[in-house]
Structure formats: structure tokens, C-alpha cells
Amino acid sequence: MLQRRDWNQTVSWSMSMSMSMSVLALAGLGLAALRYLDQSVTQAGLWLFVGVTLTTGFFHGALDIVLIQREFASTRRWLGAVVVYGAAVVVLAILCAQSNWLMVLALLAMSVWHFGEPYGRWAHGTWVHRVVAGGAPVMLPALLAAPALQHILPMAVGLDSARVWTIWQTMAWCWVGLCGVGMAVLRRRLLSKPLWAEVAAVFALNVALTPLMAFSIYFGLFHAGSHIYRVIKRRHIGAATAQTSGSNRTFTHQRDVAIAATSLGTLALLLVLAWYLQSGSVAAHAHYSLLNGLLIALTAVTLPHLVLVSRNARWLTAQTSSRPLGTQHVKFDT
Numbered sequence: 001m002l003q004r005r006d007w008n009q010t011v012s013w014s015m016s017m018s019m020s021m022s023v024l025a026l027a028g029l030g031l032a033a034l035r036y037l038d039q040s041v042t043q044a045g046l047w048l049f050v051g052v053t054l055t056t057g058f059f060h061g062a063l064d065i066v067l068i069q070r071e072f073a074s075t076r077r078w079l080g081a082v083v084v085y086g087a088a089v090v091v092l093a094i095l096c097a098q099s100n101w102l103m104v105l106a107l108l109a110m111s112v113w114h115f116g117e118p119y120g121r122w123a124h125g126t127w128v129h130r131v132v133a134g135g136a137p138v139m140l141p142a143l144l145a146a147p148a149l150q151h152i153l154p155m156a157v158g159l160d161s162a163r164v165w166t167i168w169q170t171m172a173w174c175w176v177g178l179c180g181v182g183m184a185v186l187r188r189r190l191l192s193k194p195l196w197a198e199v200a201a202v203f204a205l206n207v208a209l210t211p212l213m214a215f216s217i218y219f220g221l222f223h224a225g226s227h228i229y230r231v232i233k234r235r236h237i238g239a240a241t242a243q244t245s246g247s248n249r250t251f252t253h254q255r256d257v258a259i260a261a262t263s264l265g266t267l268a269l270l271l272v273l274a275w276y277l278q279s280g281s282v283a284a285h286a287h288y289s290l291l292n293g294l295l296i297a298l299t300a301v302t303l304p305h306l307v308l309v310s311r312n313a314r315w316l317t318a319q320t321s322s323r324p325l326g327t328q329h330v331k332f333d334t
Contacts, residue, residue: 031208038213045212046291052220053294054272060224061301062265063231067308070315085304093300100157100292104164107299108171111138114306115223119230119317126189128182133195135175136202137218141211142172144203148210156291227309230316 037044068085072078096103116134141149149168153161182190205214309316 031204034213034217035208038209045210045214045216048216048220049212050290050294052216052224053298056220056224056228057298058265059263060227060231061305063228064305064308066231066235067312070312071308088304089300092303093296096296096299100160101163101167103295103299104157104160105167107295107302108138108168110299110302110306112175114302114309117309117313119226119313126186128178128186128190129192129195131175132179132182132190133198135178136199137215139172139175140203140206141214142168143176144206145211152212152291156295158292227316234316234318 064085065082068081069078072081096106112131112134114134115137116130116132118130146169150161150165153164157164202214202218205217208214209217
């Protein structure tokens with residue numbers, strides 16, 4: 001009996017190792033292909049950044065309508081919340097347009113906090129876990145790709161590029177210091193495999209690729225992709241609960257309409273982007289307005305998006321729910 005158990009454990013371990021090696025091999029091949037594209041196609045990182053921002057990036061942000069519907073029980077209240085959300089985006093966009101360096105400072109700080117959202121990636125995580133994980137995709141480029149970033153910044157923020165660079169590097173070194181202090185103080189609590197595997201993967205991306213390409217892969221595939229998956233998964237769980245209990249059918253229908261409308265909007269943006277690139281109408285002098293406009297839009301939508309996701313973080317990762325959707329109000333705490 002013991003021999004059979006040992007044999008089963010050995011087979012299980014071998015299969016696990018084989019699967020891990022296969023995943024690593026595929027990841028290596030994918031990274032090599034991306035590096036070749038990055039090196040051989042002019043502005044490949046820029047166009048990938050524009051592409052993921054207008055597709056998966058837009059889609060994962062537009063699904064906030066599902067979270068708003070969950071937060072507010074009546075049609076009047078969630079319509080009012082949509083208006084407030086839109087007004088907040090407009091006001092923030094106007095403020096960002098007035099000062100590029102303040103915009104970048106706000107975007108970096110919010111990105112660190114938002115990208116580090118635990119989502120069950122590590123148990124009993126502290127705010128240090130969150131800053132370490134969330135800081136990797138936005139702070140490592142300033143440490144590993146200084147020349148490339150200094151080339152990109154004038155296209156993105158114009159005359160404020162020198163001040164933005166100083167702020168970014170200062171924040172990056174503060175992040176490194178926090179990682180060191182966290183390792184010294186928390187020790188084993190910070191030695192979480194998911195945490196450091198994620199940081200290592202982001203490190204590899206930034207070593208192999210240019211900053212825009214590396215961030216585009218992280219933002220478009222990992223961050224936006226995982227958020228879309230969670231929202232759609234929770235929608236299916238909510239629909240099953242509503243079917244079983246006979247309640248919340250209205251909210252389920254509204255979520256379906258919201259997801260369908262978001263999908264059509266994303267498709268329309270993708271077609272417009274394809275036409276824009278195919279037309280060859282993008283001149284070199286247009287890069288500043290293109291990148292700057294995208295940064296303003298990203299910063300403006302990040303704050304209300306961050307607030308909604310943080311309020312719904314536990315709901316997004318829960319397997320089941322005993323309370324009807326649309327009536328839960330669970331706050332996220334770290």
C-alpha cells in the first residue's frame with residue numbers, strides 16, 4: 001500500500017514538473033518572439049500599447065458598469081452612479097491636462113496600489129505585499145530601461161519630461177528600499193511564491209523588452225485579462241444564483257446588456273484602430289498627442305475604477321455568495 005502511494009506521488013510530481021517545464025518553454029518562446037518583434041518593427045511597443053489600451057484595457061474598465069449595478073439596487077441609483085462616474089472622469093481629465101507631471105505622479109501612485117490588489121494571490125497579505133507586487137510593473141522600467149524611457153517621455157509629457165523622470169526614478173528607488181525593508185522586517189511572511197513569481201515574471205519582461213512593450217503585455221494580458229475573467233465568472237455565478245432562487249433576474253439581464261454593449265464598443269474601437277494604422281495617417285509629430293491623450297484618459301479613469309474594484313475585491317474572487325447580488329456591500333481591507 002505504501003509503495004503504491006509513493007508511486008502515485010512520484011507520478012503526480014513528474015506530471016507537475018513536466019507541465020511546469022512546458023509552460024516555461026512556451027513562455028520562453030513567446031518572450032523570444034516578442035523580443036524579435038520589439039527589435040525589428042519600428043514603434044512596435046507604441047502600437048501595442050495603443051492597441052491593448054483601446055481593446056482589453058477599455059473592455060476591463062468598461063465592465064465597471066457591472067460593479068456599479070452590483071453596488072446600487074435601483075435603476076435610478078445606478079444611473080446616477082454612472083453619471084457621477086463619468087463626471088469624475090471628465091474633471092480628472094481636465095486636471096491632468098493642466099499638469100503633466102502631476103498626472104504622471106498620480107498615475108504611478110494609483111497604478112502601484114491597483115496592480116497590487118491581492119485578489120487572493122497571497123494569503124494574509126499586508127500593504128507591503130501590495131506595494132511590492134504593484135510596484136514591479138511601473139517601477140522596474142525606471143531602473144532597468146532608463147535610456148528607453150528618457151526617449152519615450154518627451155513624446156508623452158513634452159516639456160515636463162525632465163521633472164517626470166526625476167519623480168519616477170525617486171519613486172522607483174523608494175520602492176526598492178521598501179522591498180529591502182519589507183524583506184528584513186517581514187521575512188518569511190513576504191516570501192510568498194505567487195508574489196515573487198509575479199515580480200520575477202515582470203522583471204523578465206522588462207529585461208527582454210522595451211518599457212512600452214513590457215507594460216503592454218502586463219497590462220493587456222495579465223491585469224486586464226484577469227479582471228475580465230473575474231467579472232465574467234462572477235456574472236455566471238450570479239446568473240446561476242438568480243435562476244435557482246428566482247430573484248435578481250433584472251440585475252442579471254442588466255449585466256448581460258452591459259457586457260454586450262461593452263463588447264460592441266470594444267469591437268468598434270478595434271476596427272477604428274485598425275483603420276487608423278492602415279491609413280498611414282500617423283506622422284512622427286502625432287506621437288505626442290497620441291500618447292499624451294492616452295495617459296490623460298488612463299489617469300482619469302483609474303481613480304473611479306480603483307475605488308470600485310477595491311470595494312468589490314472580495315466579491316470578485318468569491319466562489320459562492322449567500323446574499324443576493326446587488327445587495328452586498330463588502331469593503332476591501334488590507
